[in-house]
Amino acid sequence: MRLGHVPAQYTAVQSPRNPETVPMSLRTVHFVMPDGVDDLAAPSGGNAYDRRICLDLPGFGWQVRKHHAAGPWPRPDAAARAGLARTLRELPDGAVVLLDGLVACGAPETVVPEAERLRLAVLVHLPLGDETGLTPAVAADLDARERTVLREVSAVIATSDWAVRRLVAHHGLPPERVHVAAPGADIAPLAPGTDGVSRLLCVAAVTPRKGQHRLVEALAAVTDLPFDCVCVGGLTQDPDYVTHLRDLIARHGLSGRIRLAGPQSGAALDASYAAADLTVLTSYAETYGMAVTESLARGVPVLATDVGGLPEAVGRAPDGGVPGILVPPEDPAALAAELRGWFGEADVRRRLKAAARARRAALGGWAATAQSLAGVLGRLPNEPRRAA
Structure with a gap:
């Protein structure tokens, strides 16, 4: 879909947030994110990305239903796993679900069984084992959990070409199932700086x-x-x-x-x-x-x-x-x-x-990010499937 182009099957209206036309008839994606994604006191690039995607996906045919997963992700306790299981269980068969990798890859025992009835895509902001400061045992466990999840879902979305190559090579993923949706940037006024150097x-x-x-x-x-x-x-x-x-x-x-x-x-x-x-x-x-x-x-x-x-x-x-x-x-x-x-x-x-x-x-804008992500969601199989 071209930037700013509204497919013929949608009726276009003017959005008060964005003067460009947006579709009235939207498909639905359920976005499962870590609880606290909106907490500006604990900012992160992943949280900012998730928030912005929620704002911009409707312009490309997808309304977003947000689900916040409470818990110490990516190492959830029993309560966190139970909460995630309840969220996924309540979604209708065949629903399109986008999961933040911090949540999805920490709970393969919860996510993988749902791949049989839900159309799952995982958004990986950072491979879990790449976090610094983990013990070798914890890093290996997180790495194995991530691999289990990413091999079973229909699509994996990474935020750079480097990350796509890393995930494909490290986890043995089929390249055609790993996609890139790089973060956008909002052009701001030129910074005057302080003295030009210090x-x-x-x-x-x-x-x-x-x-x-x-x-x-x-x-x-x-x-x-x-x-x-x-x-x-x-x-x-x-x-x-x-x-x-x-x-x-x-x-x-x-x-x-x-x-x-x-x-x-x-x-x-x-x-x-x-x-x-x-x-x-x-x-x-x-x-x-x-x-x-x-x-x-x-x-x-x-x-x-x-x-x-x-x-x-x-x-x-x-x-x-x-x-x-x-x-x-x-x-x-x-x-x-x-x-x-x-x-x-x-x-x-x-x-x-x-x-x-x-x-x-x-620099590319966030509309290009949302367009890339919408394209991946639109190409998910019509029926849920377990990856080969």
Whole structure:
């Protein structure tokens, strides 16, 4: 379906939210998401993606019925499994169901039997075993659970081409059943920055996977530079890591130069991006990296680790320019060297900023994400089936 095109079998009306036409007669998808997906005090890229899809799918022929699954996903207790089982059991035979992978892949004993009567698709934001800080036994268990679920459902949706390749290769999935629906980006006003060089911004939950300790170690090696760094992100997901990070900042004498600002959304997050001169992301694993495109949507270049889908998110400007710098993971020295280049070479800053502004104009919107996802849902088998 073309962007903005309404199939002939639908009657079009004007939406007060979107001036483009939307169909009155919609098919229904039941979207099962973790409880707390709407909690702006604990923001995540996966939650933001889920919320936005709920808003935009109706424009492509699908009304969304939301189901919130309470529990400690992806390691549910008995109550969480029972609640999910009840939700799925109450859906009519043949219903189209989209499950967030955090829920679905944590409960194969609940989800897999329902593949016999429901038309299931799973949206994978991050392969469960890729989370940092898991013991080998827990990682192996989550990995096996995920594999069991993904092999049985009709379709798997990932958020980058890299993630599609990873899931196909790692879990032995048929490539034709794994699809990509990359996150979109809302173009925002160009960020004026602070002084064009010194304000660094890291937007990520403060967890081991996001690797803020590597950023601290890199900044500790360049204390002669006039940087000021703000880390925006949740502080409750891993309190022990937050404590470790605060201690590390204090130990390096950086308490006045690195600030943990906590979670932000709306106008507060917009203001943080507007003040940023360079966005830094030091993750160990990312399937895409929405903070990267949020930064580029404001014309702010990026310094990030070369992992997972981050190179896709950074991308290239139409003229081939790269709007960011990618450094090897596990190498704070490389990060420190690139920071010296950023501060010391005006030509580097001009080149990166020009590429970021050009990339900004070429970013895909969320409508393209919803269109891709709607296409996958529309191609689900008419009858539920167990995967071969």
